[in-house]
Amino acid sequence: MIRGILASLLTGISLTAAPGLVSQVPADLAAERAAFADWLAHSPVSPYAAVSAAPLDASGAGIDLGGRAARIVERNGAAWLEGAGPAHPLPRNRPTPVGGTTVLVTGDPPRTRVMLFQPGRSSASPAYYPFDPAVVFTGTLTPPATPGSERVLTPDGIEVEATFAGTVTVPLGTTTTLRVLRLPDPASEESSLEIYFRDRTSGAGSYPAGRFVTLAPIGGGRYRIDFNRARNPFCAYSSVYPCPVPWRGNLIGAPVAAGERYQSHP
């Protein structure tokens, strides 16, 4: 079985489409995009609503509650809100309303980060390249030679310990082998298999630092990689977020004119 996985090579699937409908966005992808646009416009922790992000240390981070100054400090590994009534601990990875501000404490000590969000920002929908059925691939994942991990930034700029999940090879330009990392979700037992990649559109239509694309399991140990689902890190929406450094080796020597484009946001 291992040998079979090692022998894996991703091959493009030949999606058939009626003439004239080639660029029509499939219903499931359209629904995903609509849900994301709605989340961007309305979630209290949308990157459009982000107003600040600061590392949290013993000296704490200031927070302005409508002219009243409060502080968030870290003690014994927990974040505490002080100056807004009795001091109380703030949950990690769960948005907490404090006055008209939403506070999100993320990351693990000693790299805890405090983010503040306020409503009333942009609600612009993301822009996408036309749907391209030629950049939808299915195949298997070649596991890494040895297990390992490295610290990377998630799309929302949180530093996590990501495990090496393997590589995939895609027939884009010259055949390109891309590294896949498993990013844990700090708020649950779930994780996602991600490729953070750059291509010839990076900085020329798509976000300069790169884009994320997720491997979706389709059964039998196989995955779908759909570059129409390539998406920007949150630093593309707001300068509040730190930008992930491009992952070593994940450079596609061809334009991937699919998925999310880059447009500057107010």
Next chain:
Amino acid sequence: MIVAALLLSLAPPPASPAGSWRAVLDLAGGELRFALTVRPTGRAFRGSICNGRSCTLLSGIRVAGDTVVLEMQDYAATITSVLHGDSLTGVYHNVGNRGPRTIPFRASRGRWRIEPASAELLGSWDATFVTDGRASPRVLLFSNDSSGFIGGVITNTGDYGRFWGRAEADSFRLAHFDGSFVYMLTGRLDGDTLRGVFHAGRSTQTPFTAVRSTGRPHLASPTGMTSADTSAPFRFAFPGLDGRTVANTDPRFRGKVVLIDVFGTWCPTCHEAAPMLADLYRRYHGRGLEIVGLAYEVTGDTAVDAPLVRRFQMTHRVPYPLLLAGTSDVASAAATLPQLRGFTAFPTSIFLGRDGRVRLVYAGFLGAATGPQHDRQVAEFRATLERLLAEPAR
């Protein structure tokens, strides 16, 4: 006018979601089945979601036209669906910091068939879950009851709740959905080995293999994971639901055996543990047992958290005090209880002797889904309390 009245009387009544539903979440690894029951209560509705005989009450059901919204307030989750004839179609939606967390939902009227498993699948299995070359142990418990094929998944810190599903020949599919956790176990018996996949959320998949339990310990001991400073009485001081601080130095605890339950209303396993703790209280309070629940809630804001804890208290008829101790992450709980070392699990049970010092810390709780292991844990709790209560006060 008579014709109009006749037509009105013949018009079908507005569709109602009341009844039994075969419900499904469509995960990447296939359909996760659960039962949904909706009951009319006057002009409103109440309902529950069930994994076999294990059910969770919905906090609310809103119906507007053909839209039916099932609310799971404890977990900030909803199922928004459209009622069309005998089907509901929609989306399960949970809180996400990186974007929407959604899973397609559908249901049709009726009850799931009862499909018990054959004897070859039943019993206890020592499982190894493997993620990117890293292994971690679990124990799988499979049995049949009146609802069909049921199971439990035990980790080093507790279990994932009641799983329910079906088996066909040597293949099986069991799931647990309580409004917050979305888990599914699929696989088949291959010779003497179970091979399968554990599904979490819509698309996280972890392969596993399992062999029949031999009786040798496969998991870490629940009493060996969290330790405590025993050089002094265990200190706690937190506000109760009435705002008054309850502390270990209060007269009511002097010379008593105290069981501290570190829990959260967001934690399904904690809900499972509550009835057992209430029973222990009623059984042993007269002999000198006090129990205190320390609630670690989602927001840390009393105005939000206190009603949730009050509802927990009423739902489980908790006869002992519940205190608002902090927020729901492990680091926060550890920070507020600095005498503990290696705090890892909700719930955690801390047993104090009559001198106020920690005698035992039990990480996690094995719910009823774990069958004999649950029974063994209850017996261990009782035996520990009997032993501590028999000690003389100093």
